[in-house]
Amino acid sequence: MGETWLTSNSWIFLLFSSVVLMVVFFLVYFFEVVRRMGSDHCFDVSAAYFEDPNSLRKVAFPSVFDPAEKYISLIIPAFNEEHRLPLALDETMSYLQQRAAADKSFTYEVVIVDDGSTDKTSKVAFDWARKYTIDNVRVILLGKNHGKGAAISQGMLHSRGELLLMLDADGATKVTDLEKLELEIRSSYEKELHSRAARPSDSNPKFSDVAIATFGSRAHLEQQALATRKWYRNILMKGFHIVVLLTAGPGIRDTQCGFKMFTRAAAQKLFTNIRLRRWCFDVELVYLCKYLNIPMIEISVNWSEIPGSKVRMTSILHMLFELLLIRTGYGLGIWKIRA
Template identity: 75%
Template sequence: MGWWSLFPDPHLSVSLPLSLLLSSLALILALGIAAFFLEYVRKIGCRHSLERTAASDSFFEDPNSLKKVPCPSICDPPEKYISLIIPAFNEEHRLPGALIETMNYLQQRSAVEKSFSYEVLIVDDGSTDRTSKVAFDFVRKYKIDNVRVILLGRNHGKGEAIRKGMLHSRGELLLMLDADGATKVTDLEKLETQIHALRELNSSAATPNGLSLKLSDIEVAAFGSRAHLEKQALATRKWYRNFLMKGFHLVVLLTAGPGIRDTQCGFKMFTRAAARKLFTNIRLKRWCFDVELVYLCKHLGIPMVEVSVTWSEIPGSKVRLTSIIHMLFELILIRLGYGLGIWKIHT
């Protein structure tokens, strides 16, 4: 053994503490991120518990009589055949065209089918433009029994706007659709047909006195889908948008599991019983509430059916590439919230 062995390698003495320091910093960073996510998930759970027990909105405003109409609850018996819930944030330009098409269809169908009754709920999600004025113009024209407006005051997110509309609806069937009219309103019949078919399929499950369950009492969710348009979309989009889309679909698959190919289409229909369970449990308010709905359907045993719908891209979309980051964040929240049992599912 040479004399130099008595002295430590100066490079080794420096590299060991440096690597240890970097490892410690990485561990602290990882623990900090995990603590942030867990605290955020816990706060969402606490907020949801408060919202479940808080008093609901009291009244709708009637611009014709200037009287206030009491808000119904999803727990009340249905008073209409179908409710259409339209979330709207700064949609003064796109909303009128979609509403005209929607109201024309509903009026024509109710004239032919005497048992067909409807309501349209426009949920203004804190718009800073003239969206609420446009909405109330339709209330004046079609009366508050057919068109109603919920004002959220400030922007909460599309998921929260839809949740509010669902919880104050009167329909046996409840349909959410976008304010831009990207999906033809007539396609609601496709979803409606599938729900009735599932009802007939399960008609053997009768009530104790031998009577068939009412439409509003069965639990079914029908998801409008653009999956059949995927090849066309891949051919026209930029490569990085296709890459992000494929990556997002993979993360959705890992989060909610298989079953629904297009979770993000804004055209979904629920029976009243299904909506009552889903929208009293949903926690996410913005980007990935659709994925949470699929997750909840699976864990609540609510049958789902995916139905191809007509869809066209309307200028003015609020979805940006940065939205993918927000979506991934919310998907992580779903896995943590439900996976760790922090978010309880109420039945």
């Protein structure tokens, strides 16, 4: 009887010790990740090159801190998108060309960021660069997969537009909806000018020099999504939204829509501070906008489900981990924000 009791207690002790060691190991790993991301997060905006698909020579990319050369830049992150990218690019380029033909002041560029694809995504992208010239379509090759957030950050930091729009390679959001975001930025800019009128000493800046962010949103489609998704996915998504609310606070209902527009000034501030490279960089953008007092406007956009989504159930766990990183990194002051 005594031996049985000792054996039972030994197993309990071993189990408890194992759990404690696992928790300690996780905390050590977690804080090392936070520390590393706090000390080494900035992208080098001066050493990026894109390849001219005709001459194959490397051309230095401009920096987002250079004067704007285009009215708008569209940044498309792409990872293994050889099948979905052509349709999205066809629709995008058709719209941009039509608008440019109707308005000579509307100049544009499309920056495709190949995030280490293992299929023919880069070939598809270079084919479009040849067709429309590198003045209108440019390709950044990251070499290996870094994550959607990293791909978008690279595109933003090397764009030439007064306005910078990020959009997904699957074409889930209609590119024409950029006009909604553009209109809201213009409206917010006019309000800023009106407020400055009371301060005669202030000079009126260009709209691209005023930091403003607009977020495309699918929140108006939430009830429809709840009716079509499986019950456990709804529970997970509701839980995720609650954690997002606790992390970044209220203000934006749909943080994860891949259709966001920024003025050049906003992009300079946000994408030199962004640390997360994968799923939850969108939430970090909301956090940074609040910290830097950048106005955020959420706008409903047309959105449709496109087959081939890369979001898996395991992605939710990764997202939760990244949300914890945000809360810890900024909350403890380990991650510094440049104003």
